[in-house]
Amino acid sequence: MCRLAMKTASKPFSPFSVLEAMEAMQEGYDGSGLGLLLRGLEFAEYKYNAKDPILSGIAHSEAALARLNKIMIEAGFELKYDHEFDVKRQMIEAKDRFKYILRVYKQSATWASLSAEEVENRLMLTRLALRKDGEAHGQDLTVFSLWPDVAMIKEVGWPLGVGQALGLDSGRITSRICMAQGRQNTNYGINLYACHPFFIQGVATMTNGENTAFIPIKDWLSGRGFPGYIGYQSDSEVFAHILHYVTKQLKLPLETYKHVITPLKNEELAAHPQGDFLRGLRDACRRLIIDGPNAVIGTLPDETSMLVMDAKKMRPATVGGKPGEWAIASEMCGVDAMIPDRDRSKDFQPMREHTVIIPPDRQELQIWSQFDHLPIHQAA
Amino acid sequence: MVSVRSLANTPSSLTPNDLPWIIEHREDRCTLCGKCAAVCPVNTLKLAYMRKRMPHLVLAATERGSSYKTFVGIRQSTEVSKRCIGCGSCAMVCPNEAIHPVQNGERDRFRFVNSQQGEPAKRGGRRNVPGASLLDRIIFDRISMLTDPALDAGRHEFSCNTLLGRVLPPEEYVRRKLAGEWIPPVREIFPFVIGSMSFGALSPNMWLGLLQGVAYCNEVLGIPVVMATGEGGCPPWVLRSPFLKYIILQIASGYFGWDEIIRAIPEMQCDPAAIEIKYGQGAKPGDGGLLMWFKVSKLIARLRGVPEGVDLPSPPVHQTLYSIEESVMKMIQTMSMAWNFRVPVYPKISGSTSAKSVLNNLVRNPYAGALMIDGIDGGTGAAYNISMDATGHPIAANVRECYLDLCAQGKQNEIPIFAAGGVGKNGNVTQNGMALIMLGASGVHMGKFIMQSAAGCLGTESNRCNVCNIGLCPKGITSQNPKLYRRLDPDQVAQRVVETFMSIRTEVKKVMAPLGRSQSLPIGMSDALGIDDKDVAERLNIRYVC
Structure with missing residues (x-):
């Protein structure tokens, strides 16, 4: 079983503190890899404008890097800052890492007149073009994200060791949100893309557990014709795509996500104030019903964080913290490591009906239940 | 060789061995109750009186060399329309386990003549392909x-039910529901x-x-x-x-x-x-x-x-x-x-x-x-x-x-x-x-x-x-x-x-x-x-x- 840790705080902090929390939970995982997602970034050596997109990935050869540069220039991106990691190569298991990429770009001035939706679309298409280019050249280019204020790192190895190898302990990068996961995928072929967290257009999730309904869900998402619904090297990638589909395509509130992946039963819906709408939604989104055990931790572009469970609740997760600072982890010791000075009696372990939401102001923990009224239009 | 006329010999003549099902009848157990013949849906079973010769050696010239015995038994019709269908109703009613149909191990000849009056073979039921599907x-x-x-x-x-009925794509469902439009009927079955x-x-x-x-x-x-x-x-x-x-x-x-x-x-x-x-x-x-x-x-x-x-x-x-x-x-x-x-x-x-x-x-x-x-x-x-x-x-x-x-x-x-x-x-x-x-x-x-x-x-x-x-x-x-x-x-x-x-x-x-x-x-x-x-x-x- 893998272990998850996420911290969100109004004041930026070092991702290394989250890796230390992973270490606290080390008995529960094999430590075969690290996946990191940072939001709300600050660089010690660069004054970052949060509107500029950041490209994260790995160029496995010089040629790949050259092609990447060419593609980015052709797409109208201008390089503003290239974060050089203090890489300790001897600590990295893989030997084909030519350069870890974490670069701030300025997008083409011609995009200024485009709608926000179109800009988001183009950022995604550029990321997919880079990914495709790498796949066409024997996976020599791996791209995790291209999005404003989001950086991602994925690497094989012991999580804390990977953090040290990449110099994350130096404090050169800090962020307001850090999502960390400590394992390479084990159920399908080893692939950096298969490592959580998963990212699509600002939406990111990481998951604990196995999704046995993966193939039907993947088949359905693939059939949407949406260019970003690809990959699926891991069964958990669908959680990010479903969250994206619900919030960005259906444009429904975040609370609806839980109704889509784990709908209520008939008798529960019969008693629900919006039971009629929700029953229809369950039918329409039937292929997106997950079959955990899963704990899903997600973050959204506005720095909202969330945690939900599958309907059987067979994977652990705890949330705790204080105003301005919250942590979610697979185990209590993980939360302890991230926020030791909190009121532990207020820690919360969600049940099958709950969605834990930490809004961007981080002042309180919202515990929303599926049995509650859904914040949508009256007609529903 | 006997004359042709003493044999039942038409192109469609069959013997019990040519039929898909053969009645196995044990005369030693039969009580002659007649239930099997009464229940048979296709009237293939007949209660019949039969005679058999009982030869014995007689030296005196005044007596005939053989005597005859009559007995009652069950016989199976070999007519195409009355062939045994193997249903086993006879076995179901027999009080003495004296009768049951047995499938003909040979490929039956019946199928070649099952087109009497020019009417092709018809049946109800199933395709009849034995073995694991x-x-x-x-x-x-x-x-x-x-x-x-x-x-x-x-x-x-x-949750093992399924849906019968047209289900809208989620985008269209949400749009119609909010607009109060028609949603196709769906049954959970x-x-x-x-x-x-x-x-x-x-x-x-x-x-x-x-x-x-x-x-x-x-x-x-x-x-x-x-x-x-x-x-x-x-x-x-x-x-x-x-x-x-x-x-x-x-x-x-x-x-x-x-x-x-x-x-x-x-x-x-x-x-x-x-x-x-x-x-x-x-x-x-x-x-x-x-x-x-x-x-x-x-x-x-x-x-x-x-x-x-x-x-x-x-x-x-x-x-x-x-x-x-x-x-x-x-x-x-x-x-x-x-x-x-x-x-x-x-x-x-x-x-x-x-x-x-x-x-x-x-x-x-x-x-x-x-x-x-x-x-x-x-x-x-x-x-x-x-x-x-x-x-x-x-x-x-x-x-x-x-x-x-x-x-x-x-x-x-x-x-x-x-x-x-x-x-x-x-x-x-x-x-x-x-x-x-x-x-x-x-x-x-x-x-x-x-x-x-x-x-x-x-x-x-x-x-x-x-x-x-x-x-x-x-x-x-x-x-x-x-x-x-x-x-x-x-x-x-x-x-x-x-x-x-x-x-x-x-x-x-x-x-x-x-x-x-x-x-x-x-x-x-x-x-x-x-x-x-x-x-x-x-x-x-x-x-x-x-």
Whole structure:
């Protein structure tokens, strides 16, 4: 079983503190890899404008890097800052890492007149073009994200060791949100893309557990014709795509996500104030019903964080913290490591009906239940 | 050599050894009660007086050398029309285990002369392909263990129902719901449906028993089982009863029974579960229904609006239609309108290489509620042997192809595919059904299995009985003759229906639990399927395992 840790705080902090929390939970995982997602970034050596997109990935050869540069220039991106990691190569298991990429770009001035939706679309298409280019050249280019204020790192190895190898302990990068996961995928072929967290257009999730309904869900998402619904090297990638589909395509509130992946039963819906709408939604989104055990931790572009469970609740997760600072982890010791000075009696372990939401102001923990009224239009 | 005239020698002459079933009769145990001959549905058994010579050596010239003994025994007719059908009714009534039919191990010669009067062989029942079917060979091999502990079929909650009816894409659903527009009707049903068997084909007692059982499953056990009528309507009292909601009404090319149905609409207490428009059936593609005169009783004649005792062959196609487009537009929309767009309407077609084109037409019509595909292994009340044996398409590849086609269009949740044709033909009903579901079907229909399981139908894949077509069903399942159908107690049928569905429900859980599935029926979960045949695995796009 893998272990998850996420911290969100109004004041930026070092991702290394989250890796230390992973270490606290080390008995529960094999430590075969690290996946990191940072939001709300600050660089010690660069004054970052949060509107500029950041490209994260790995160029496995010089040629790949050259092609990447060419593609980015052709797409109208201008390089503003290239974060050089203090890489300790001897600590990295893989030997084909030519350069870890974490670069701030300025997008083409011609995009200024485009709608926000179109800009988001183009950022995604550029990321997919880079990914495709790498796949066409024997996976020599791996791209995790291209999005404003989001950086991602994925690497094989012991999580804390990977953090040290990449110099994350130096404090050169800090962020307001850090999502960390400590394992390479084990159920399908080893692939950096298969490592959580998963990212699509600002939406990111990481998951604990196995999704046995993966193939039907993947088949359905693939059939949407949406260019970003690809990959699926891991069964958990669908959680990010479903969250994206619900919030960005259906444009429904975040609370609806839980109704889509784990709908209520008939008798529960019969008693629900919006039971009629929700029953229809369950039918329409039937292929997106997950079959955990899963704990899903997600973050959204506005720095909202969330945690939900599958309907059987067979994977652990705890949330705790204080105003301005919250942590979610697979185990209590993980939360302890991230926020030791909190009121532990207020820690919360969600049940099958709950969605834990930490809004961007981080002042309180919202515990929303599926049995509650859904914040949508009256007609529903 | 004896003269020709002393032999019964015509081209169609047969001996018991030439027949598909041979009666084995033990004269030493026979009590001569005559029950077997009385019960035999085809009159093959005759009580006969016979004489045999008792030779003994006599030296005196005054006495004859032999004496004769007469005795009474059972003989089997070798006439084509009266050949033994292997039903075993004789064995059932024999008080002394003196008689039973045995299948002829040789390939029988009977089949070569089974065309008397120029009439090709006909039968009811099944396709008669013994041995494990393809569906029997599909196994569920993606077992969740350490990465995801298997579920407890007895303790966890399972959601194993399916949807029948058109489901909107989520974007369109949300838009219409917020705008207050029409949402197509959808029924949540148990994925194993009692397939369409008409009120003319089944006896009144069988029909009543099925309906009672279905009502119990719904109202007491909470298993939302539905049953489909075949062509030929529904008893008037059922149309006006609250049980109509468990019934899928079928309309087929003869439109039999629809006068009664249309007249009953204003008096209906509830809507039917769905309307099935039959364009074809798996056992006899290209043929309409074939209710033979033996079965057109007074009641059936009234329901169908025809005179008693006439053959009722439905035309092979709906005479008012030219094309699939027109069919979809005219019939699906007309039937939808009859119930004010509150009832799902869907077509049933024979398994066919052209199934995909039908499906694609349905996808484009916003009123089509599902597609039901009936494969070659489907049963029927009556058909020509050639249709049953050699016409049609097996269901597995047909369903898979259609499902993958829907996936490519992203519409697999919008038009549910229902599959039939050989589900449970060897008794493995849940295995067969779940295999089809994981290949992409939303549910399955079963006919023969229910007749066997709930009413003790004697048919097997070895051409046993198979006389549903002539109204002589020895169990009273497919007969309109009160002497026969009174053998069947509707209450006992109802009880067996209930037992059958309870058992299927448990088995469904026993399949889902080790796969780590409990929250929704694993439709299209093809990663869980395996078969020990490379070609089949490749064709169905599942895993080859050995």
